[in-house]
Amino acid sequence: MKKIDYLLAGVGGQGTILASRILASAGLEMGYDVKTAEVHGMAQRGGSVESHVRWGEKVHSPLVEHGMADYLIGFEMLEAARWLTYLNKNSVTLINRFRIPPPLVNLGKASYPSEKEIENLLQSRGGTVKWLNATDVAEDAGNPAMSGVVLLGALSNLVGGDQEIWLQVIKRLVPARFVDMNQKAFLAGRDAGRD
Amino acid sequence: MKELITGNEALAYGAYLSGVRVGAAYPGTPSTQIMEKFASFPGVHAEWAPNEKVAMDVGIGAAFAGTRALVSTKHVGLNVAADSLFYAVYTGLNAGLLIACADDPGMHSSQNEQDNRNYAKFAKVPMIEPSDSEEAMQFAATALEMSETFDTPVIIRFVTRTSHSSSVVDIDPDALPPPAKERKPYKREIGKFVMVPGNARRRHPVVEERISKLREYAESTPLNRIEPGNDDWGIVASGAVYQYAREVFPEATFLRLGMVYPLPEKLIREFAGRVKKVLVIEELDPFFEEHLRLLGIQVIGKDVFPIVGEFSPSLIRQAAIKAGILPATAPVSAATPAPEISIPIRPPTLCPGCGHRGMFTVLKEAGVVVMGDIGCYTLGAASPLEALHFCGCMGASIGVAHGMDKGGIPDRLVAVIGDSTLFHSGLHPLINTLYNRGNTTTIIADNSTTGMTGHQHHPGTGYTLQKQPTLKVDLERMVRGFGFSKVDVCDPNEMDDFRKILEDHLKGEEASVIIARRPCALQSREKRTPPRIDPELCTNCGTCLDIGCSPLVQDEDCVSINEAMCTGCGLCVQVCPAGAITREEE
Numbered sequence A: 001m002k003k004i005d006y007l008l009a010g011v012g013g014q015g016t017i018l019a020s021r022i023l024a025s026a027g028l029e030m031g032y033d034v035k036t037a038e039v040h041g042m043a044q045r046g047g048s049v050e051s052h053v054r055w056g057e058k059v060h061s062p063l064v065e066h067g068m069a070d071y072l073i074g075f076e077m078l079e080a081a082r083w084l085t086y087l088n089k090n091s092v093t094l095i096n097r098f099r100i101p102p103p104l105v106n107l108g109k110a111s112y113p114s115e116k117e118i119e120n121l122l123q124s125r126g127g128t129v130k131w132l133n134a135t136d137v138a139e140d141a142g143n144p145a146m147s148g149v150v151l152l153g154a155l156s157n158l159v160g161g162d163q164e165i166w167l168q169v170i171k172r173l174v175p176a177r178f179v180d181m182n183q184k185a186f187l188a189g190r191d192a193g194r195d
Numbered sequence B: 001m002k003e004l005i006t007g008n009e010a011l012a013y014g015a016y017l018s019g020v021r022v023g024a025a026y027p028g029t030p031s032t033q034i035m036e037k038f039a040s041f042p043g044v045h046a047e048w049a050p051n052e053k054v055a056m057d058v059g060i061g062a063a064f065a066g067t068r069a070l071v072s073t074k075h076v077g078l079n080v081a082a083d084s085l086f087y088a089v090y091t092g093l094n095a096g097l098l099i100a101c102a103d104d105p106g107m108h109s110s111q112n113e114q115d116n117r118n119y120a121k122f123a124k125v126p127m128i129e130p131s132d133s134e135e136a137m138q139f140a141a142t143a144l145e146m147s148e149t150f151d152t153p154v155i156i157r158f159v160t161r162t163s164h165s166s167s168v169v170d171i172d173p174d175a176l177p178p179p180a181k182e183r184k185p186y187k188r189e190i191g192k193f194v195m196v197p198g199n200a201r202r203r204h205p206v207v208e209e210r211i212s213k214l215r216e217y218a219e220s221t222p223l224n225r226i227e228p229g230n231d232d233w234g235i236v237a238s239g240a241v242y243q244y245a246r247e248v249f250p251e252a253t254f255l256r257l258g259m260v261y262p263l264p265e266k267l268i269r270e271f272a273g274r275v276k277k278v279l280v281i282e283e284l285d286p287f288f289e290e291h292l293r294l295l296g297i298q299v300i301g302k303d304v305f306p307i308v309g310e311f312s313p314s315l316i317r318q319a320a321i322k323a324g325i326l327p328a329t330a331p332v333s334a335a336t337p338a339p340e341i342s343i344p345i346r347p348p349t350l351c352p353g354c355g356h357r358g359m360f361t362v363l364k365e366a367g368v369v370v371m372g373d374i375g376c377y378t379l380g381a382a383s384p385l386e387a388l389h390f391c392g393c394m395g396a397s398i399g400v401a402h403g404m405d406k407g408g409i410p411d412r413l414v415a416v417i418g419d420s421t422l423f424h425s426g427l428h429p430l431i432n433t434l435y436n437r438g439n440t441t442t443i444i445a446d447n448s449t450t451g452m453t454g455h456q457h458h459p460g461t462g463y464t465l466q467k468q469p470t471l472k473v474d475l476e477r478m479v480r481g482f483g484f485s486k487v488d489v490c491d492p493n494e495m496d497d498f499r500k501i502l503e504d505h506l507k508g509e510e511a512s513v514i515i516a517r518r519p520c521a522l523q524s525r526e527k528r529t530p531p532r533i534d535p536e537l538c539t540n541c542g543t544c545l546d547i548g549c550s551p552l553v554q555d556e557d558c559v560s561i562n563e564a565m566c567t568g569c570g571l572c573v574q575v576c577p578a579g580a581i582t583r584e585e586e
Helices: A016-029 A077-082 A115-123 A134-141 A144-159 A162-171 A176-194 B009-017 B032-039 B051-063 B076-092 B119-123 B133-150 B197-220 B239-248 B265-274 B289-296 B313-322 B357-365 B378-383 B396-406 B418-434 B475-482 B495-508 B571-575
Strands: A004-011 A032-036 A048-054 A071-074 A091-097 A128-132 B003-008 B024-027 B045-048 B069-074 B098-101 B154-159 B165-170 B226-229 B230-237 B252-257 B259-261 B277-280 B368-369 B415-416 B441-446 B487-490 B512-517 B550-556 B559-561
Touching: A004 A016, A004 A077, A004 A144, A016 A032, A016 A048, A016 A144, A016 A162, A016 B003, A048 A077, A071 A077, A071 A144, A077 A091, A077 A115, A091 A115, A091 B550, A115 A128, A128 B165, A134 A144, A134 A176, A134 B415, A144 A162, A144 A176, A162 A176, B003 B009, B009 B032, B009 B051, B009 B069, B009 B098, B009 B133, B009 B154, B009 B165, B024 B032, B024 B051, B024 B441, B032 B045, B032 B069, B051 B069, B051 B098, B069 B076, B069 B277, B069 B289, B076 B098, B076 B119, B076 B197, B119 B154, B119 B259, B119 B289, B119 B415, B133 B154, B133 B197, B154 B239, B197 B265, B226 B265, B230 B239, B230 B265, B239 B252, B239 B313, B265 B289, B277 B289, B357 B378, B357 B415, B357 B441, B357 B495, B357 B512, B357 B571, B368 B396, B378 B415, B396 B415, B396 B418, B396 B441, B415 B418, B418 B441, B418 B475, B441 B475, B441 B495, B475 B487, B475 B512, B487 B495, B495 B512, B495 B571
Parallel strands: A004 A071, A071 A091, A091 A128, B024 B045, B024 B069, B069 B098, B098 B154, B230 B252, B230 B277, B368 B415, B415 B441, B441 B512, B487 B512
Antiparallel strands: A004 A048, A032 A048, A032 B165, B003 B165, B226 B252, B550 B559
16 A cells, blocks of 8 residues: 655645545545644644645654655645645645735735746656646635635545545535535536546 | 544543543643543533643542543643642542643744653653554553552643644444443542641652652553664654654664653663664653663764754654764755745734734834733734734733833833633732732733634633533623722724723823723624725825735735735724725625
């Protein structure tokens, strides 16, 4: 059973923790040993957040090593770029074409890198970069806040697992009244990721 | 049934399955979810205490009464609870007492990275440390048995990466709910429970004898074990770090310490005798290393692995390569040189609609010296608000402001403290300010919840942890009851009102209190129509950006509002000098 290491990067409040739980639980359902690591508290208040998710035969550390991530899932463009050092030549970065300018940019004291600059940066380690308009897809499915679930839908094409496994995990982890919408967002992401 | 749960949740499960029926805590990252999870089980009493010392006394009392108890805290909370921990080590208990304590190496959400393993040695209390969720659940049962066998509190140590990591546990659905455990009978024992000097003198030898017995226990408990491997390197590790080291050194021989204190000296000597070199890999202090050195064992430890900061497999690998312990691996080099782009930092910020923003904007404008405290409002220290001069620990603001006043700072001193933090440890310094003829102003930033840790109830919210309605302490009546006569209440995002009140208090010649009350925006989810910015009127002066509200974005020649993020609080309308930002009629 091949190990698969994921890093989910976003801005506090974007739902990286829920997405990492769905991803880890799906791995568990597929028969992997899994571990996750995340940060709560102060960092959540609109700051940079990252979640580690690891699938494998037997996983010891919940933290992914630098240069060892198989997938980087960027919920926001700048946040994807921030975790460059986790990538290697085989890594795939799945990136949401979505910007949340950090305070220094809002204040005009720093600039937000262009899409091209971010793509060049992420490709400098030799891996591939796949863009997705996950926030738009999520909005079409009912709420732009579901961009993480859309990204997972796209990711599911790459890492396997029966569609039904993913949908059941979403059903179990998302509050009942949001299940339909999230499943719809997942499937929309799965379609969008095939392009 | 295999479930994926965090270490915090697993500990709560383990405690519940072992018959714990009383729990007490004050919220604190990374420990908060321990008590939240425990509170969700049927038939338990779980409470948010105003602070960790109270929580500790409640846990001790329940254990005295004969019911197994759980106290949970973050590392610095144990400082607050230390006085109670230390007497409980002398008195012993009746039923088991489990203290879950979570350190925060790397300070993800804390003011220091103290290593609480030192408390075990200091207080003479056994400490165990799980390395993942499965162990957290099992160790809870072991700890409670140990607590009752040796008549002592037992600390179970977590770090952020065991508290907030999820891993797989096997929960037997047939084990739920666990059968009720019969309460151990309570009897009055003056010599054991009344710690006057005469009795305490007789208890101290009991404590020493107990630790000796626990040292013997440590030799044979399965919590500690030698995991044989290649004998070139023998690695001593515990907790999360053990898991990292297992991954970096898959072939090595390990001494895996599940019991952090007291240490098994015979087992350590046996281990050191069977390997060529001993490597101690531990986060923060050289706790194991010093002990091994005392035993005359040569070790490699803090000369290779840092004393500061959080560890990770990457950090351990790099340090080991640098020291020649591991062969240099080919670095993961860039296929093409990484382009030089700067990635602006993204620090945490106050949420849109937060009342602290209005408060700090006015305080900054007034140019007063402001002592801060622990909570979301600590973010008022950062750019662009930059209104705080100090933040130290829970409840420090008021006493430090008073001390600075008495120390000769000529300006009027202001302390800013949240409602939950005030109940935690702000009441005594507030009374002190009155008693010792202070002349400072305390602003209670009252968002009616414990914000930073995720909206926990406290004595001022009217609800308990288990969502039962209860008496709600009225802050205004409380401080008036203390004797404050100058007390005002207002919404700090109504800036004119707040400004007038602040100016009045700053002119005063007595200690005073302003209750700056506005419900937490993240909790109330109040959303009004976002204001509009008239590009014709906007002079692009940047005044509105200085309130540091993330929906306000600098565009080419005008500021714009991200309507999805804006809560419509209207603070920017109040600060715009050009009148370019206006409220929509609703």
